[in-house]
Amino acid sequence: MRAAIVSAVSSVTLLTLALTACGSPSSSTRPGQSAGQVDSNAIITVNNVEPSSDLTPSKVTDTAGWKLATLLFDGLVTFGDDGRLIYANADSITPNQDASAYTIKLKPGLRFSNGEPIGAMTYARAWSFAANVANGQTGGSIFSTIAGYEDLQNPHGSKDAILSGLSAPDASTLRVQLNAPDSSFPYKVGDVSFLPLPSVAYKDIAAFGRHPIGNGPYRFKSWTPNQSISLVKDPGYRGPRKVRNGGVTFRDYQSLEAAYADVEAGNLDVLDAVPVSSLATYRSEPRVQAFTKPGPAFKSLTIPSNLPHFQGAEGALRRAAISRSIDRAEVASKVFRGSVTPATDFTAPTIAGYSKRLNGGEVLSYDAGKARELWKRADAISPWSGVLEIAYPADGSDKDWVDALVNSVHQTLGHPSPQQHVPYRQGVQDRGQRTPDPLGVQLRSPVRLPLPGGLLGRGVRLLSG
Structure with a gap:
């Protein structure tokens, strides 16, 4: 129930300075810089809590992990601030006549940050791994609309089995057969569970989840449990999201109140929510730059x-x-x-x-x-x-x-x-x-x-x- x-409906973000993490039209400034100047090497500090799982995309279950996984990985699509669908790894996603099957064409030259190429089988293997109950991925149920999902629900089955509804006729083409027509599928693949995995992930998925290798605008740097997780800009990234800083450090806080106090003191750059105790006053706080928009x-x-x-x-x-x-x-x-x-x-x-x-x-x-x-x-x-x-x-x-x-x-x-x-x-x-x-x-x-x-x-x- x-x-x-x-x-x-209001997603409130607080900033002590005009700082930009990724993809926003606003600019990153530092003391002494004029508005509009961008410090491309700035490390932005952002509030977070300790993720409840590791950072394997199909195992992420909370917003804390979602914030990180979506910066470390690019999927087939992403979404603009206005909600429009933007192709990332996908060059096209084409349905058949009744939207019960799709042909996905990938862009050329896709690679993970370790240099491994990304092809159609990269996605077929990652989706199958997530859907396979033998692999214990909490996000697996989202693949239930793909043909062959039920065949992978044996906890004692092969962990390497591929969904029968997925095929790769060549390195840049992924074909998807669904159980029923679904016109929303191009949007569904924007879910974190549909992100790709490099081959090294399957050798030790638990170790990978603690030190992920992705294909997104940032690379993983370090994870100090219950303290912080640091990401750095990937200079080789060529995707649609533009990075305007040198990295992002997510700091763990036991409460929003503590994070808000650090924003006020100038010890934290970005707070993505306002504690209830400050909702009546945060807009008038002189040391806080506040932004509010429907979320x-x-x-x-x-x-x-x-x-x-x-x-x-x-x-x-x-x-x-x-x-x-x-x-x-x-x-x-x-x-x-x-x-x-x-x-x-x-x-x-x-x-x-x-x-x-x-x-x-x-x-x-x-x-x-x-x-x-x-x-x-x-x-x-x-x-x-x-x-x-x-x-x-x-x-x-x-x-x-x-x-x-x-x-x-x-x-x-x-x-x-x-x-x-x-x-x-x-x-x-x-x-x-x-x-x-x-x-x-x-x-x-x-x-x-x-x-x-x-x-x-x-x-x-x-x-x-």
């Missing part, structure tokens, strides 16, 4: 479908009751100071196809009386017992709105007496999460795509009834 709580992200609360009291008809009633207990407009206004909007869909308003009226969407409306009625009907099936814990990452920005959610549900229902429960990351990574938890999705594609099965498998969609 996903009780969509708040849809984040493709949303947050929701996911309740695993295997929890006691959250299965079958009883579970559907309890999910609806909890959803009706949340005053999303109040959370958006009082907690987020109007920087977000209440969710009406499982995506962000900036994404094509976003809807304000989904079937079953009435459960997103706050109604304390209806919530209590639904909870009472669930109790008639099986009386509630136990404590409902909500897990969230301590190093993220979820605590304030989770606090508001907990208070709202408790005041409306009296029980299940929900409680905050911090340990979170490992449970998600090993697919062992046993508590409701916030789900934050940063959408890379500008069009609506199906959620990966791995996400839907963690719960039942509340909005379907």
Whole structure:
């Protein structure tokens, strides 16, 4: 179940100086430089948290890892700031008549930063490796629409098997046969799981994930666990994203408040979100240069479908009751100071196809009386017992709105007496999460795509009834 709580439509970036990491039209300046001057050797410091997995693209599960993988690798396509699709490694992606098959032509001269050529089989092998359950890649389910996916779902099968729906008639041509027509496939390949891997990765995938070799605008330099990850500009990069600095160092912070304090003190160049405690004042802070624009992200609360009291008809009633207990407009206004909007869909308003009226969407409306009625009907099936814990990452920005959610549900229902429960990351990574938890999705594609099965498998969609 996903009780969509708040849809984040404002992606706020703070800068102490006008600094540019990659691909933005603004310029990188240093003290003493005039506006418009670019320091092409500047090392930009950016906030982050420790990634919950290594940096093998098909194993990346969180925004922290996504930030890094998408700078280290180029895929077939990327997206402009305006959402338009831009070919990166692909020269063309051509569908057949009903979009059930695609022919992908690669640009000539593609190479990884270690000099290894990138060809059609590079992609066929990387996608097959990710899709193969024997390889334990968390992003594998996104390949389920490619023919032959089910044949690779044997955990004891060959780890080197290739998806039957992929073929490479020559070094620059990749043919893809899908299980069904899919006109969104050219956008889907922009997902991080579709990024290519060099041959060295398969010799020791765990070691590769800690010291990745990519083909993107930056090269990996170093990783000090729980402290920082440093990337440097790849001088040999010839892709569509233009680098205007010498590198980026991602520093780990235990809280956004600590990162914000470093921005104010001049010890951090870029902060990609504003702590809730500073939302009312950051625009007027003289030492902070603030930028705000709509962003493709949303947050929701996911309740695993295997929890006691959250299965079958009883579970559907309890999910609806909890959803009706949340005053999303109040959370958006009082907690987020109007920087977000209440969710009406499982995506962000900036994404094509976003809807304000989904079937079953009435459960997103706050109604304390209806919530209590639904909870009472669930109790008639099986009386509630136990404590409902909500897990969230301590190093993220979820605590304030989770606090508001907990208070709202408790005041409306009296029980299940929900409680905050911090340990979170490992449970998600090993697919062992046993508590409701916030789900934050940063959408890379500008069009609506199906959620990966791995996400839907963690719960039942509340909005379907």
